[in-house]
Amino acid sequence: MPVISAPHAFNESQLYVDLRSIFGRPLYLKCEGFNFAGSIKLKAATEMVEAAERDGLLTPDSILVESSSGNLGVALSMIAASKGYRFLCVTDSRCNLSTRLLMEALGSKVHIISDLDANGGFLGARIEYVRALCDTDDRYVWLSQYTNPGNWRAHYRKTAPEIASQFPRLDVLFVGAGTTGTLMGCARYFRQWHRPVHIVAVDAVGSVAFGGEPGRRMIPGLGMSMRPPLLDESYVDEVIRVEEADTIRACHRLARRGFLFGGSTGTVVSGALDWLSRHDTRDLTAVAIAPDLGERYLDTIYQANWLHDLYGEHILDSEEMATGSRKSPETMTRTTGRRPKS
């Protein structure tokens, strides 16, 4: 019986969904949404705050400030409330309403940026705002998830060993890329492992994280409007980019089987199914990481008006696309230097 006295002390780290019966492909989905912050960002937030405390950066006067599309903001809100720090989250107009309300319920302040930057995203403007705040008042402490090594280290120390302990014969790992903290921590861990693991990064079409043209992205979590400073592509074997329409179809396909996941899980699952449809999967062990759950997306991905306004009325008519058996033509795959296994 786990008994805790701080909210970040609990995290369900060993729950997997076997997706074979839903999509007909061998894929285990590691669920990271079962903690009090509701997402994988609990790990990065805990690691970064504890490192700042060890380094003496945080005092009772400190005000934590961070740019976040939502989930890190919720995790930091929870930790700040538990430890008695103040926290200001700088987010943007794509942040779900329920995520913003959650942060406020936990006692945080939320600032919303609504002007797009030159890359068609909000990130540049969010970071500029945080920098300006820190320049004017030295009580502000910016952990900077985009550059903080604690972000990837959390996954090197926790997420990857959790997977390794359950899947000693892992062949391929699919990881969504935002800041690339999860990707880099897992990729670094498995590079040193007892057998080679093919690391596939899954990104959103319209993100410029791995190059490519910037474009509209409405689903928070994955994708970046700048190159992620933590990214070292020499650890990544392959990059798959997924259209938001395919993300949405994958989310709804899962929801129809009772599994309500967040948007980035739909992206990772769609990308993984596409990859699995193009490879020999006999004796293949494949794992994908689901960063959060679906309740925060009830007014977006799971709401008919939002879907129809942005993606058209027929967005859910051809759900087989989400299985990887028939991809939309815009879906792109790019292979890096190292050879994929088949």
Ligand SMILES: Cc1ncc(COP(=O)(O)O)c(C=O)c1O
């Ligand atoms: C829902 C969701 N998915 C994926 C990610 C990406 O994770 P990372 O920043 O480790 O690349 C995030 C990050 O905020 C997220 O909130």
